[in-house]
Amino acid sequence: MVRFGTIWCVTLCALLSEPAAAQNRILLNGNVVTPSGIIQSGWVYIEDSKIVSVTEAKPNVQASVIQSDDYIYPGFVDLHNHPVYNVFPRWTPPQLYNNRYEWRRAQTYLDTIQKPEVDLIKSNEFCDMDEFAELKELIGGTTTLLGISKPARDKPVPSCIQGLARNLDWYTGFYGTSAGQEPVANALGITPKGYPPIAADWPGDMPPERADEFRQGLQSGQFNLFVIHLAEGKRTDAEAQSEFGLLKSAQFLTPKTVIIHGVGLGTADFAEMAKIGASLVWSPRSNVVLYGETTDVVAALRQGVTLALAPDWSPTGSTNMLAELKYANDYAMTKLSGAISSKQLFEMATTVPAHIAQIDQWVGSIADGKYADVFMMKKNAMDAYANLVSASPADVTLVIVNGVPVYGTAERLTQAGVTGTEDIMVCADKRALNSQALTNGTFSAVVAQLTPKLAAENIALGPIAECN
Ligand SMILES: [Zn+2]
Known part of the structure; x- marks a missing residue:
């Protein structure tokens, strides 16, 4: 009985103590912008909060996969x-x-x-x-x-x-x-x-x-x-x-x-x-x-x-x-x-x-061992840097901070394992927020709080993005 209980616990406890793989193991595919150059159709493997590997070949791992032709940049x-x-x-x-x-x-x-x-x-x-x-x-x-x-x-x-x-x-x-x-x-x-x-x-x-x-x-x-x-x-x-x-x-x-x-x-x-x-x-x-x-x-x-x-x-x-x-x-x-x-x-x-800021050992570039602070953006130009400086806000398709997908298209967030999302309009495009990442409540509630208080000062709430 004890032995059975132990085996039972080894299986169930492992399941209980580990969040679903889809939540904390994400594999991004795209054109990866690294300090040593662009890896065309490369792979960024994220486990929990960190980048585990940046490779040309697809790593053999169990993870939520986001396959794309986007650029993958380090967060600003x-x-x-x-x-x-x-x-x-x-x-x-x-x-x-x-x-x-x-x-x-x-x-x-x-x-x-x-x-x-x-x-x-x-x-x-x-x-x-x-x-x-x-x-x-x-x-x-x-x-x-x-x-x-x-x-x-x-x-x-x-x-x-x-x-x-x-x-x-x-x-x-x-x-x-x-x-x-x-x-x-x-x-x-x-x-x-x-x-x-x-x-x-x-x-x-x-x-x-x-x-x-x-x-x-x-x-x-x-x-x-x-x-x-x-x-x-x-x-x-x-x-x-x-x-x-x-x-x-x-x-x-x-x-x-x-x-x-x-x-x-x-x-x-x-x-x-x-x-x-x-x-x-x-x-x-x-x-x-x-x-x-x-x-x-x-x-x-x-x-x-x-x-x-x-x-x-x-x-x-x-x-x-x-x-x-x-x-x-x-x-x-x-x-x-x-x-x-x-x-x-x-x-x-x-x-x-x-x-x-002396934080370059942790963030600022895409490399093994760095924190997973990255974002994906549609590829509209052959040059990764020209692409970035000519982008519109709606070109951003996924933003990850500390390994947590926070914002992106609803499809990308779902692919990354996010279960609850809130819609948000950015320019004319529908995007989504990871509800669990919103520490102060929903975005719509924040807007509902701020709008009348600003109106009392004869001011409109500023835009969440400016479109071009
Ligand atoms: Zn200033």
Whole structure:
């Protein structure tokens, strides 16, 4: 009887302790974009959260199979976003500004974005805003992002932050199982100790005590990454230009420093950045919309600065990384004589930001042993990089984060073993979400929560994608 019970348990317990094979073993077939080239009709085998193998021949495994002629890309790593603001529709500024201090004080901005954002947070909408914003990123292939600000500075970040995309600020899954362990500091700007406020009526983005906190964190090795908005305005703007000096005086120019924007920086500044190993994130669309010009990235690259690409936010930048890639490619072709190739842009959205954030041992490329953060996209062009920078949001057919299929066509999600889905319209195409991955409830419930609250501010909910 004991022996029979043991045999019975060996069989049944194995079945009970192991999720269905279809849930955690996925075999993707397509044109795999790897750091060493494209594997035409290759195979990516995913087991649980990790990529087990990337091969030319079909591996002999039991798994849910998705066979396609699509491209398979690594998920994007977005180092510059303000996702909770992405519930708002596009904001068309009434004028071009000289620097960010101007528009952030403008009444039209305060009325249409800043005040409504504060009101939504006050009415406990953070988790709805977070789900909407993370999905907006995910459906364009972003699997890791930075910039979700906490609803209350003195309270722990809500647990809804876990799930969907990896949040570099609060929870990536790389540094333990609880939120708030991430070695990342994200500063909005600089007004360090001993310096007057940048504008008479603007108290500054970094009070002296915060500057001390950041400095100690950098010196003690607490941070792997120190991200700071800097020199955001016209290239010749005095405020924008002065901030690189402030950064250096505050001892914030370090190998872990990532400068966001840097529009006011010149060749000598880029040379100093390169010498110390600081990096730069370029957000061209938002810069052009607000200031009429953007960072001299050709000079930055010429000086050897490590350069990543990110969308800033959807009110004045792109809706997500995929849209910013398209914008940057058009900009490079028309304004920079093609000085930055589509392959470089792809790297600036994947391997480069993963390297900057010191997470490239885990994500940013498709290789054995990496986490399974990947997406599939229809093949409309023979060149994988040209395909990417000319894509429409509806070309994305499947997005997987940490081995979990989160978004895609209903057919793909079902093939990948997902059992419960929710329909979502992206452009004119029907797509689906994995219901189990939605940690804060259904997408339709999130929309139903946000819509009337925004309507009370005379604002429409922003689009989940912009179609072209
Ligand atoms: Zn920004």
